[in-house]
Amino acid sequence: MFGLNPKDARLLIIVAIMVVAAPVLLNPFPEGSNLAQFNAGYPDLMQRFVIFGIFAIGFNILFGLTGYLSFGHAAFLGIGSYAAIWMMKLLTMNIIPGIIVSVIVAGVFSLAVGWISLRRSGIYFSILTLAFAQMCYSLAYSVLTPITGGETGLQPKVNDPRILDAATNDGVVPKTNLFGLEMTSSTEIVMGGWVFTLNAGYYVAALVMLISFYISIRIFRSPFGVMLRAVKSNQQRMNYTGLNPKPYTLAAFVISGMYAGLAGGLMVAMDTQAGADRMFWTASGEVVLMTILGGVGTLIGPVLGAGAIKYMENILSKINKDILHQWFALLPDGLEDVIVALIYPFVGKGWHLTLGLLFMLVVIFLPGGLVEGGQRIAALFKRKRKPEDARSGKSTEPAE
């Protein structure tokens, strides 16, 4: 289907179903219960899941296929954001021009950065990209304040030109929209104790994510993708056979830069703020973590990794001491305090610790990331159920 082999088509369909049903799947606990704390089905976080999913998918095209570890991808995300917000300030609050321009600008910029950085490989390449990203961050934070808003960042204002939009005179900044469909508009479905929020912005972002995911599958399966894998496995051999790897790596770099720009543009479309923070080197490190946590070089891994990290950042970090005491209120006082004292360092502002532990466990025991974990579990069940499969040589290949 769509030029995909059946296995990939199945993966795409499963992802599509998950994405469409996310508002329900992510809200498994009824409103008002103690466990509602763990619900993640609110628009902001769902948008973040898919947007960072796009970012990680794009990063994986470079890192997963060619093995070039860029430590500066957040710069493209930030540049995409700035481009998009300027489009919204100058042209229209419709998200289409903003997103298109953010992809183009990020693409042009990554072409320039890639052109220079790709002269080196390995650690030198990583350091070069890191240097570029930090340079962009510093510029955006102070020197370029007139364009970037510096520390404060940029938001749409009432008195922006917005030359394509009809003039508003009621002093309200129009919301970002897709031909009139406002990104913030939501429908709440109440079912017993459960509340599910279907948000327009989320579905727009999700649709873009599915398209990006589809394109990424096509790249993985194309002759171009094979070339990129060749760069990763043995670049010297490639050189000896008379192939120049540079155009391939540069193309991969630009494509992943454009993905990052797309993610940046979408971020602005969903939440109209562009700031220098998102270009900081820790943001570049985060996408590396996402990709490795989920599974480098796998199709779905980066999306899973992005989800896992964003979930922890937004849900785990909000559990404070009071909430813990509430959970364990039934236990005897002394025991309650001990348990809370044991758990507390790992939640709230200590969520980084939990993430670090999880990351270590994954890297040590599941070098293939969460995807490998899933495959191992699947294999466990498969072996028990159908021993004849292996005999007939029909064993299903893991979904890359």
Add this chain to the structure above:
Amino acid sequence: MSKTTLTRRGVLSRGAVAGAGLAVPTIFTGSSVAGFTNEPTGGAVTLGFNVPQTGPYADEGADELRAFELAVEHLNGGGDGGMMSTFSSNALEGTGILGKKVEYVTGDTQTKSDAARASARSMIEKDGAVMISGGSSSGVAVAVQALCQEAGVIFMAGLTHSNDTTGKDKKANGFRHFFNSYMSGAALAPILGANYGNDRKAYHLTADYNWGYTTEEAVRTSTEAIGWETVAAVKTPLTQTDFSSYIAPVLQSGADVLVLNHYGGNMVNSLTNAVQFGLRDKIVNGKQFEIVVPLYSRLMAKGAGANVKGIFGSTNWHWSLTDAGSQAFVKSFGTKYGFPPSQAAHTCYVQTLLYADAVARAGSFNPCAVAEALEGFEFDGMGNGPTLYRAEDHQCFKDVLVVKGKENPTSEFDLLEIVEVTPAAQVTYDASIFGGDLGSCNPGA
């Protein structure tokens, strides 16, 4: 499922289903169930306290959170009531807000705009917060204020000193009690003139971001107005920890006053470097060399230790003030936590009470009604004397404290002494000088 057979009919029907699925959210758009965002319906109302729990301003954030907890306790009728007894408005009765018990959720801004917005959005979308408060940086305040404007909830700014928050980035749903760079400059200049003379040459070191720019601008304008000359203004990177290379050229420049437009750790380091270089023992142009720090906080004074002795600066509030409101607040804060509150704690506590009071007076949680109740509101008994919440830019106008590092501190909290209380009239400015547009209030939904 090793082979997928595709038929025209199959594709069409699947496409139709997918299309319908995607169209669902568009059909029900703009479901206005409530009159405004997060209208509290049960017996409780949720406030969102968004403070830095990690990062460079974590100390301030922790103190803000203590103040918020204290304010909620007082609003719900617990504790000794703190400033509620000295507050000039009597709309609050210690029974929550409009009879609804006050509950709160907390979040970590990390002093990053993106993180702060994510945290605030989750409070609004997930926890149903009807007001967001807190924060310890102007960048975060401006970002979260814009978000609250968009979402249709009230934003009560915490510690944010840049002119921008209620200047070029002001919003109808946002309110600031804290003072700003302009007021610091206007309050400091006469004191500096009286103590150091009117023919000084100033050298500015400015943190290279928005707050630094507005502070430098404010101090520069107001000191030049009394006859000072600005020799040079050098920007220093925010991440700088060693300022030696920036201090060295100061003496060669012929300047006899160094103005440090730095905050937090930056100020602690630059001041320490300047004192270590012996700047304060130098005689330049026949005058004693002096150092000025426009924005002081107790936490910074603590970090810089003995180096702050005798150095002038301005602050929003100090716990040693003797008016009834300040004393009531210091007493209940001290009883609960064992030490006096910082100015960040004070402004957050006051903002929470002011919000609650505005709701009570308006008789509604609707952001537009609350904004109307706050606009032009005059009150007293909150520690800063008679105060006006100006309607034009949602900025509080009140007395500004000019302080000086104490020569003989008696405790680790007793580091600043109040030199003068500059009356509000002297720091008041025209609302239009910073540009910006308040827009109209947004109730959301």
